[in-house]
Amino acid sequence: DVKVTQSSRYLVKRTGEKVFLECVQDMDHENMFWYRQDPGLGLRLIYFSYDVKMKEKGDIPEGYSVSREKKERFSLILESASTNQTSMYLCATRGHSSGGAKNIQYFGAGTRLSVL
């Protein structure tokens, strides 16, 4: 079974705090993703990484940064949390397309972040 583990299910932080959201996968997948999900807006990609130390901006990278020092771990960082970053954050992983026809993307359980 694929396991994508997000470090926290719920987090409450104050405006201006630095926030780390951690994601760990056990599938040896090359690609890892961070999304945020808000009512009526669907899933929006923040950042993704296709290899260790590699990252690419998604659709809404402003106010976020990421770190991928090891293949299995992808961290999302909110440098100075703001109330408009209150959201559900989902981590996902995916293998390389050459590794298998189905190449399903797997999601973690999500972290519900509230910034007060």
Next chain:
Amino acid sequence: ELKVEQNPLFLSMQEGKNYTIYCNYSTTSDRLYWYRQDPGKSLESLFVLLSNGAVKQEGRLMASLDTKARLSTLHITAAVHDLSATYFCAVDERFGNEKLTFGTGTRLTIIP
């Protein structure tokens, strides 16, 4: 830029009825995914459609792909309450990078 549109966004239907969710996308692709999300939970993979004309079925759900029309459908047969969830389609852009582009989701509510 790949765009993925789902409709309807909200669907309320009675138990026992049939209905279809539509997923249109804007560029060439031959790999499409359907996911289910229960309230407060994460996304689970339902179907993977890998070629034109592909059809997959599980229980009361059936998904199909028409790559020429750039359209996938998720058909619900004789709906039951435990199918209530939000359903997302996601498209893999051919020759693109490894990221999926998701539709906005269809929130399905089955009424007894």
